[in-house]
Amino acid sequence: MATDVAIDLGTSRTRLATDQRGVLIDEPTLVALDTSSGDVVEIGDRALALVGRLPRHVVVFRPLAEGTTVDFDVTARLISGLFERAGISKLSRARVIMSVPTVATSIERRALRQAAVRAGAKEVTLMEAPVAAAIGLGLPVQDPVGSAVAVLGAGVTEAALISLGGIVTSAARRVGGNNIEENLASLLRIRHNVVVSPAVLEELKVELGSARGRIRGHSVVVRARRISDGRPVEFEVAPELVNAAVTEVASAAERLVQECLGDAPPDLSQDVSTQGVALVGGHSQLADVAELLETSTGVSVNVAHDPGTVIVRGLAMCLEQMSNLHSLFREIDR
Ligand SMILES: Nc1ncnc2c1ncn2[C@@H]1O[C@H](COP(=O)(O)OP(=O)(O)OP(=O)(O)O)[C@@H](O)[C@H]1O
Ligand SMILES: [Mg+2]
Structure with missing residues (x-):
């Protein structure tokens, strides 16, 4: 039987859900690629674990930027890999519902659709993210x-x-949120001559960042690399610096x-x-x-509550409605 799958493909995380089983996958939108053979080495959490430990010919790649596909072939391989990880067979010719940002152009929408088809989807329905979110929140969207x-x-x-x-x-x-890490990385590079890893940048944001510039805690010492001589150093990051990036x-x-x-x-x-x-x-x-x-x-x-998965849960709720409607169509066919 065909499986119906909800996919929320995000710049930073990809989520998969079904109406029966809920959220099955919530992993980073990352693919480790072998640049010499073009093969996918790892995807999702396992690709993230490889960051910083890879030989020169393997790169960890984000197939999405600003909410839309930059490489639909790699995106397709990510989706099919995650299908497999969720126990959804490629042969099941899934019916898929995906969220799309309201800003996505028609070309970007087509690329997203094609990526899902290439990954094995039989039918792809797109829904704008805020609508899926409102459904996931149980708001009276039809009223x-x-x-x-x-x-x-x-x-x-x-x-x-x-x-x-x-x-x-x-x-x-x-x-979005990732721009804070980008801003923080520039501030550290330009003002303080150091670079830190992406994971550290995110931790600093989560621990010290405030949307209102509030000082939430003390400075944090992080491992960094000094740009001028490439040496590893310990660097103290003040909450004010993080807030400047926010x-x-x-x-x-x-x-x-x-x-x-x-x-x-x-x-x-x-x-x-x-x-x-x-x-x-x-x-x-x-x-x-x-x-x-x-x-x-x-x-x-x-x-x-659990704000990151609201959209994929909303999409999964729509799947249920879609399968109800499909059964209606079958009744009429008889
Ligand atoms: N506790 C936290 N405090 C601050 N930011 C957080 C926290 N947890 C996650 N984030 C940020 O939330 C963002 C991820 O949000 P989300 O999973 O909704 O993005 P996405 O769906 O991948 O992206 P998009 O929909 O824009 O393509 C990241 O920038 C991450 O750093
Ligand atoms: Mg998102």
Whole structure:
């Protein structure tokens, strides 16, 4: 029997779920590639474990940037590898539902679709991420009521107001949580002449970063490499430095949510003032982000439970509906 699979392919993580079994895979969107043979060496968590330990001819590659495919062949191999890891046979000709950022162009949408088809999908349905998020949160998306959602991801930030099953207003930009690490890496390189590993950059963000520039703790000593002579050194990172890397990204989220709500028709604005705005996506776990958005919008803002998997869970809920509809079609056929 065909398996129905929900896929949320993100810049930083890829998630797979089915309506029966829930979230099956939540792994980094990474592929280790042998550049001499073109073979895939490892994917996901196992590819991440190889970072920094690889021979010269193997590179760890992110097949997605800013929420969309940069290499659909590698993306297809990632998806089929993750299918296999989740115990979904390639031969099952799965029916797939995938999320796509609202900012994705038609070419990017086609590439995403083709990647899933190449990985073995029989049918691919795309759903815009904020809609999938609202469904995953159990919001009344089909009703004539405004539901506001902001998706704060690694490569894309988007806010949308949904009513009667569709997006009424939205605002999105290709900027997200990963830009904080990029900014921090530049600050460390330019101001302090050191480089640190991507994992350390993320830890610094999670431990010390605040969307409102609040000092959350003491400086942290990290292992770094001095650029001038290449020597390993210990370097003390102050919370102020991390917050300097956060500011621009946090204000982008602030502006997008304001823009989306500012365009809303009056009745729906009223709904948002009573219901508030729900935050999903891994980057919504950044300290003080909900407080920042509450101050700038004047409505209540809440981070969803397990915000990173809300979209894939929403997609999986749609699969259930889709299979119900398919059984209706079969009834009519008889
Ligand atoms: N506790 C935390 N504090 C701050 N940031 C966090 C935390 N946990 C995860 N993140 C960040 O969340 C981001 C990942 O979020 P998510 O998994 O929603 O992204 P994605 O779906 O891969 O990206 P996109 O949808 O933008 O393509 C990363 O930038 C990660 O560093
Ligand atoms: Mg995402």
